[in-house]
Amino acid sequence: MGDPHRVGIVGLGFISGAYLETLRDQPAVRVTAVADLDPARAAAVAAELPDAEAVSVERLLGGADVDTVLNLTIPAAHAEITLRAIDAGKNVFVEKPLAVTFPDGRAVIDRAAAAGVQIGCAPDTVLGTGTQTARAAIDGGLIGRPISATAVMVTPGHERWHPNPDFYYTAGGGPLLDMGPYYISALIHLLGPVRAVVGAASRLRTDRVIGSGPREGRRIPVEVDTHVSGVLEHANGALSTITTSFDGVATTAAPIEVHGESGTLSVPDPNHFDGESRLFPLDGTAWQPLPTSAGYTGAGRGSGLLDLVTADEHRTPRAGGELALHVLETMTAVLRSAGEGRRIELTTAVERPSPVPLTPVDEWFLSR
Template identity: 75%
Template sequence: MGDPHGVGVVGLGVVSRAYLKTLVDHPTVRVVAVADLDAARAVAAAATIPGTAAVSVERLLHHPDVATVLNLTIPAAHAEISDAAIDAGRNVYVEKPLTVTFPEGRSIIDRAVSAGVRVGCAPDTVLGTGTQTARAAIDDGLIGRPLSASAVLVTPGHERWHPDPDFYYAPGGGPLMDMGPYYISALIHLLGPVRAVIGAASQLRETRIIGSGPRLGQRIPVEVPTHVTGVLEHAGGALSTLTTSFDGVATTAAPIEVLGEEGTLAVPDPNTFDGEVRHLALGDPGWHTLAPRAGYVAAARGVGLIDLVRAAETRPPRASGEVALHVLDVMTALLRSAADGRRVELTTTVERPTPVPLTPAEEWRSAVAPEH
């Protein structure tokens, strides 16, 4: 494949550790440089990666060996960093969500098209064997015509474990913008794009108390809805119900269920790459677990960036900016619907990404992998 693809990482918070664990030893890419507003954090990260330089954001964006910028900043900074990278002629791969507002997201995609560069965006968890096996089962007709789906996320809130949870409760945060991308991306892979939504939202408390770290016990303001629910009308006719909450304790509901004329699929947590896909056929006495039949095996965060690099110009990346923009359109439309009390039609659509064939870990982790 020639020289490894040069990557520069901007933002070295908690999520960067998962990405770097995948990317640092992968033969397809080389982490050339890292940058963070906290220069000491960048120096500390670079010290653990041979041949990687700790530099300013500006230097990283114009580093001659950086072909793709991995944007792991907080959501409020996604647009600024992504736009600057695109303007510097770099591809961009962004942590979810693409941006905190739809106009910013639209601008990123339009800039990239004009500049002739590519945009990828998390989540890439939907490329693992969990969601992909469920998709293969649907595409193979195992449940007949899909009629509807439910997607449910309930947690008491990230402030219980995150030492700096402020951004989860600031504009661009909340359960929908933070966790919704996993569930909505999975629903798009499973059932296709969304044409309209109806949403409702609430906020349980005005403040939250940090539960760990040096700020233990500190109160932070809540500026966004902390319980959002809605109906997604898919272009193919299926209806999905979505619930995302930072106000509940737990739920016994499956993360995602897809109902068809001839059966039901229970789909694992889309915040993970694998997990059991269970099937109940019409007339069967019980559920059966499907063997993995599609997806990147034993995948980890960063596989979406690897997929983008290997796609080159042969196909769109599966964790693409276009999918992320459509997800952002869904989320912002749900919030508008909740605020205005009306059905909202989306302004974007997207093709279902190319399915991922069952790809053993040794293949996607290798220097040369078959391109599908």
């Protein structure tokens, strides 16, 4: 493999711990620098990594010891930090969404192409055995021609567990931009790109109460819609219906179901890497669990970054920037449709990423 790929992490909030669990022991990469608005937090993280130095954002972006920037800042800062990294000649893997607005996302992809650097973007959960086994079932013809899909995410709101949930309820937040990337990325892996959307949205209340941490009991304003539904028209003719909500309590709906001419497929939660896929065939009498047949086994947050840095001329990144831009346009078009009351055709198109063969945990980062 040669020398490990050098990674610098910007933003050391809640999600960074999950990424570090994956990256710290992977021989394909080495974390060399970390930066955060809180220098003490950066110093504490660096102390746990043998090769990392706590530095300023400017030093990390400009440092010769960083090949790829892992951008884990809040959504409102995604485009700014990513563009600065691109201008410094760095590859970037950014936490979802790619940007808060579609024009900002378009600027990221265009500038990266001009600079000759790679862009990757979460979610990478769809590269695990859960979504990939479901995809293998569809590609193998187990449900016949896909006709439609449903995707459902219902929760009473992240403020119940997150100590600093403010950004979920400001521009760039809300249930669709926060959780939609998991479901829409999975739907694109399963059914292919989206060509048009129709959306509707609502807002249950104007403020939320933080439920944990040092700010418990404090009220925060809600500036975005917190229940969003959309119909996605896929290029292959299938129709997906998606519901994302911070206003509900619970649901019995499967995270994703795909309906075909000869069967229905129940797909596990795309916010997780694994999970059981189940098939109900047309002439069957019960759900049949499917054996795990595809995907990175034992994967965790950061698997998409590893997939990015091991891509080559034979395989493009499976959680790449073009896919993230298409997901971003799909989501922002649903929100725009909800506001304007009309069907909106998308301007982007993307190829389905290549499938992930079933790859054992000790080999998966070398997969091509």
